[in-house]
Amino acid sequence: MVMMPKNAADARALQKATLAGVVYDKATDPEVGTLLDQLADDQELGPFDAAVVRETRRAYERTTKTPKRIAKRRAELESEGYQAWMVAREAKDFAKFAPVLEEWVALTREACSLIDPSRPAYDVALDEFEKGFTSARLDEVFSQLRDGLVPLLRDIRERGTPPDAGVLAGRFDTRVQAALCEKIAVELGFNLDCGRLDVSVHPFTGGAHVTDVRMTTRFKEDDLTEGLTGAIHETGHALYEQGRNLEYDGLPVNEALSMGVHESQSLLWERMVALGRPFSRYLAPKLAASFPQLSAQLSPDTLYGALNVVKTRSMIRVEADEVTYPLHIILRYELERGLVDGSVAVVDLPRLWNQKMTDYLGCTPADDGEGVLQDVHWSAGAMGYFPTYSLGAMYACQIYKAAAKDLPTLDDDIAAGKFSPLKAWLNVKIHKAGSLHQNGDELMIAATGAPLDPEIFLGYLREKYTELYKL
Amino acid sequence: MVMMPKNAADARALQKATLAGVVYDKATDPEVGTLLDQLADDQELGPFDAAVVRETRRAYERTTKTPKRIAKRRAELESEGYQAWMVAREAKDFAKFAPVLEEWVALTREACSLIDPSRPAYDVALDEFEKGFTSARLDEVFSQLRDGLVPLLRDIRERGTPPDAGVLAGRFDTRVQAALCEKIAVELGFNLDCGRLDVSVHPFTGGAHVTDVRMTTRFKEDDLTEGLTGAIHETGHALYEQGRNLEYDGLPVNEALSMGVHESQSLLWERMVALGRPFSRYLAPKLAASFPQLSAQLSPDTLYGALNVVKTRSMIRVEADEVTYPLHIILRYELERGLVDGSVAVVDLPRLWNQKMTDYLGCTPADDGEGVLQDVHWSAGAMGYFPTYSLGAMYACQIYKAAAKDLPTLDDDIAAGKFSPLKAWLNVKIHKAGSLHQNGDELMIAATGAPLDPEIFLGYLREKYTELYKL
Numbered sequence: 018m019v020m021m022p023k024n025a026a027d028a029r030a031l032q033k034a035t036l037a038g039v040v041y042d043k044a045t046d047p048e049v050g051t052l053l054d055q056l057a058d059d060q061e062l063g064p065f066d067a068a069v070v071r072e073t074r075r076a077y078e079r080t081t082k083t084p085k086r087i088a089k090r091r092a093e094l095e096s097e098g099y100q101a102w103m104v105a106r107e108a109k110d111f112a113k114f115a116p117v118l119e120e121w122v123a124l125t126r127e128a129c130s131l132i133d134p135s136r137p138a139y140d141v142a143l144d145e146f147e148k149g150f151t152s153a154r155l156d157e158v159f160s161q162l163r164d165g166l167v168p169l170l171r172d173i174r175e176r177g178t179p180p181d182a183g184v185l186a187g188r189f190d191t192r193v194q195a196a197l198c199e200k201i202a203v204e205l206g207f208n209l210d211c212g213r214l215d216v217s218v219h220p221f222t223g224g225a226h227v228t229d230v231r232m233t234t235r236f237k238e239d240d241l242t243e244g245l246t247g248a249i250h251e252t253g254h255a256l257y258e259q260g261r262n263l264e265y266d267g268l269p270v271n272e273a274l275s276m277g278v279h280e281s282q283s284l285l286w287e288r289m290v291a292l293g294r295p296f297s298r299y300l301a302p303k304l305a306a307s308f309p310q311l312s313a314q315l316s317p318d319t320l321y322g323a324l325n326v327v328k329t330r331s332m333i334r335v336e337a338d339e340v341t342y343p344l345h346i347i348l349r350y351e352l353e354r355g356l357v358d359g360s361v362a363v364v365d366l367p368r369l370w371n372q373k374m375t376d377y378l379g380c381t382p383a384d385d386g387e388g389v390l391q392d393v394h395w396s397a398g399a400m401g402y403f404p405t406y407s408l409g410a411m412y413a414c415q416i417y418k419a420a421a422k423d424l425p426t427l428d429d430d431i432a433a434g435k436f437s438p439l440k441a442w443l444n445v446k447i448h449k450a451g452s453l454h455q456n457g458d459e460l461m462i463a464a465t466g467a468p469l470d471p472e473i474f475l476g477y478l479r480e481k482y483t484e485l486y487k488l
Numbered sequence: 489m490v491m492m493p494k495n496a497a498d499a500r501a502l503q504k505a506t507l508a509g510v511v512y513d514k515a516t517d518p519e520v521g522t523l524l525d526q527l528a529d530d531q532e533l534g535p536f537d538a539a540v541v542r543e544t545r546r547a548y549e550r551t552t553k554t555p556k557r558i559a560k561r562r563a564e565l566e567s568e569g570y571q572a573w574m575v576a577r578e579a580k581d582f583a584k585f586a587p588v589l590e591e592w593v594a595l596t597r598e599a600c601s602l603i604d605p606s607r608p609a610y611d612v613a614l615d616e617f618e619k620g621f622t623s624a625r626l627d628e629v630f631s632q633l634r635d636g637l638v639p640l641l642r643d644i645r646e647r648g649t650p651p652d653a654g655v656l657a658g659r660f661d662t663r664v665q666a667a668l669c670e671k672i673a674v675e676l677g678f679n680l681d682c683g684r685l686d687v688s689v690h691p692f693t694g695g696a697h698v699t700d701v702r703m704t705t706r707f708k709e710d711d712l713t714e715g716l717t718g719a720i721h722e723t724g725h726a727l728y729e730q731g732r733n734l735e736y737d738g739l740p741v742n743e744a745l746s747m748g749v750h751e752s753q754s755l756l757w758e759r760m761v762a763l764g765r766p767f768s769r770y771l772a773p774k775l776a777a778s779f780p781q782l783s784a785q786l787s788p789d790t791l792y793g794a795l796n797v798v799k800t801r802s803m804i805r806v807e808a809d810e811v812t813y814p815l816h817i818i819l820r821y822e823l824e825r826g827l828v829d830g831s832v833a834v835v836d837l838p839r840l841w842n843q844k845m846t847d848y849l850g851c852t853p854a855d856d857g858e859g860v861l862q863d864v865h866w867s868a869g870a871m872g873y874f875p876t877y878s879l880g881a882m883y884a885c886q887i888y889k890a891a892a893k894d895l896p897t898l899d900d901d902i903a904a905g906k907f908s909p910l911k912a913w914l915n916v917k918i919h920k921a922g923s924l925h926q927n928g929d930e931l932m933i934a935a936t937g938a939p940l941d942p943e944i945f946l947g948y949l950r951e952k953y954t955e956l957y958k959l
Contacts, residue, residue, distance in 0.1 A: 020491055020684065021700060022680065022681055022682055022683050022684055022699065022700055023681050024679075024681045024682045024699045024700075025682065025696075025697060025699040025700035027699070028696065028697035028698075028699050028700060028737075029696075029697075029700070032696065032697075039510055208495075209493065210493055210494050210495045211493055211495045211496065212493050213491065213493055225496075225499065225500075225503065226496060226499035226500075226503075227499070228493065228495045228496040228498070228499050229492060229493055229495075229496035229499060229500070266499075
């Protein structure tokens with residue numbers, strides 16, 4: 018994606034499809050099923066080996082129970098859906114996208130019932146992104162989160178005194194931004210002997226192995242915050258990838274437990290660390306050294322304020338902040354869950370979307386373009402993807418609080434640019450655990466002593482923004 | 489090789505080995521044999537399709553007739569051999585390398601007799617690098633070449649007036665060299681939308697597809713010529729790769745006919761074009777613009793002379809010039825052919841090597857380090873590889889002369905930096921032909937009207953150096 022010459026895209030797509038076919042054939046070989054059956058009752062396996070068998074079984078079942086007809090139609094519908102979504106969004110007309118979404122809902126239901134007819138279809142879909150989680154559990158945590166956030170956001174909007182974002186305004190050479198962010202990524206713990214950091218249009222973190230983690234970021238001349246928080250976000254993903262358990266190299270237990278857990282690592286570094294007060298003490302002098310044009314008003318205090326402004330009119334998910342973001346997610350979760358269980362009709366989506374925007378975020382989209390059509394995910398049939406963003410935010414907060422308990426000097430360490438104790442803690446508790454546990458709750462119990470508790474995240478936000486916004 | 493983080497080498501090796509295993513299993517699937525049998529007598533196939541069947545058959549036979557035991561031992565012996573060669577070269581002691589070479593000779597004979605017991609083992613080995621060529625034909629062209637070169641080289645050494653190499657002396661910023669060479673590569677015809685040009689320790693050209701050709705070069709501060717000729721050499725390889733026939737994308741007929749033919753394309757651009765008089769008219773002003781420190785003596789004439797100095801004491805193959813290089817190759821060919829057919833014993837190699845050096849090149853190695861141990865190839869069991877270098881040089885000359893006949897303004901075009909007519913001619917005659925023909929002679933007949941004729945190359949050298957060295 019970063020280095021490839023531009024005309025190579027078609028050939029690369031064909032190479033990837035060919036490799037995917039090879040992997041599919043090997044993964045669905047009946048011999049794998051036979052071996053899994055033999056291992057099913059093996060009482061001698063340690064916990065990591067047992068998890069290898071369990072995760073291989075899970076993938077084997079999902080793949081072998083999905084007929085080629087459905088897999089093929091999905092692949093086609095991904096590109097048809099993307100085209101239809103582009104056209105609809107351009108025209109701000111949901112009706113142009115509705116037929117594709119209808120087919121995705123039907124396809125999702127059919128595929129999920131073939132994989133496991135005994136469970137709600139949405140739960141089976143969710144497994145692809147956040148394995149072991151259920152819609153019943155999501156209802157529980159998301160309604161608690163929603164009921165706490167809506168009044169907090171209203172308070173911030175109606176009674177809060179926003180901090181001054183102006184101290185970070187200006188124009189900043191993107192090469193200087195990139196050099197500063199690479200330095201910060203390395204100080205956070207990114208190992209350049211086991212990875213690269215490049216610039217691309219769409220930031221991402223990937224790579225072929227623990228020893229070869231590729232991360233990219235982007236920089237805008239007129240926005241220092243986006244490049245900085247983006248780079249730290251990707252560093253969080255990259256530290257997870259570089260921290261994976263080499264003792265189980267190449268086995269599914271060494272892979273990330275779920276997208277939500279992966280996102281917890283990016284958000285932990287981006288929000289819990291970089292948007293916290295101690296980090297501003299580390300960052301402010303670095304920014305001043307790289308960008309002499311920054312205002313003399315820049316101090317750890319003003320920097321902390323400027324990095325933590327809440328959007329009072331948050332219409333677009335990707336531009337949201339840590340307070341408004343979960344409400345965008347909960348809205349999408351409620352709608353997509355309704356689509357899959359049949360309680361929401363595709364045709365009603367724009368109206369319900371706008372209603373929930375008004376109720377949760379206090380603003381109403383002017384058209385489908387800035388409303389129901391803003392995200393690409395549903396065009397690719399990704400049902401169950403959105404929840405992982407906010408599960409990640411809650412995991413991140415709970416994990417960070419647990420780390421802070423184990424590391425009493427954490428705040429001072431961060432302020433001093435000493436990040437290795439936190440990284441080492443995460444290596445042991447989260448990264449090396451990989452897919453050892455069956456779901457996010459189990460991982461939270463092992464790492465923090467309790468299952469996911471939205472109240473921890475709510476308490477963190479209430480405390481932080483009550484002080485920042487002088488509520 | 490260029491972008492990978494350094495700690496990723498082991499994981500990448502494993503990934504490549506895994507892929508090689510997948511390719512092996514598919515390539516040796518008995519189903520392929522059955523399909524090949526069905527197609528063997530198909531009279532309906534056009535020449536390209538027939539070549540696809542023929543080349544697939546050739547690869548299938550070679551692979552299926554090589555037992556896994558031999559393939560495995562080869563892979564092991566490659567790394568053992570490399571270690572032994574390193575130790576022996578360091579110690580300047582051939583005896584430390586001899587046992588590995590003994591095993592390689594035995595392994596080569598065994599493998600070749602399993603593939604085709606009816607042909608001389610060396611011919612079967614040669615097929616891997618220069619398919620369709622035979623040792624009988626090599627004896628013919630190489631003895632003719634040797635008998636012409638030895639007296640020419642003696643004349644140059646004893647009676648010649650060498651041109652002044654000093655006009656290119658100095659120190660040159662490697663970044664400026666790299667920028668100039670990229671500009672030249674693009675002007676020669678390298679398409680950056682279908683490839684990249686990077687810097688690496690070892691120059692090479694590779695890539696995954698016609699639309700994704702990766703070429704690398706290296707630059708030395710104190711040697712302008714090496715970076716320049718190296719970059720043009722790799723550009724020649726890259727133009728072949730970018731010119732492959734997309735109508736037969738992914739099929740063996742679209743691959744290079746042989747290593748010698750591939751080398752003909754790099755040497756055509758490096759030697760026939762860049763070391764020729766007209767190119768110096770193009771290059772001299774470019775060099776002067778990039779490197780103001782170059783002597784005021786630099787002109788197309790003095791540049792041409794400086795680029796074409798012949799080594800009067802040429803001990804090391806990789807440092808040889810176009811006159812001495814083939815003698816290094818012929819020496820190696822005669823020895824390795826003798827090893828494989830049993831007429832040369834491993835133990836006699838250093839003595840025979842030194843004798844031939846004296847006879848052909850007029851200088852005698854002081855020890856095995858600058859003699860028989862100088863090249864890595866035999867440590868990897870590559871028997872039949874060396875001849876391709878000089879076949880490439882002869883092909884290049886013959887192809888270039890044929891192009892010049894078809895393109896009457898070629899000299900002036902080159903002097904004016906107009907390289908597209910030559911590139912287009914090569915695209916049609918060589919690149920798009922791929923593996924359509926069965927061997928280099930057949931390709932030469934199709935492209936130039938006659939089989940390989942060493943006299944063309946000899947005539948070119950005699951004429952060029954008689955004038956340059958005032959013989």
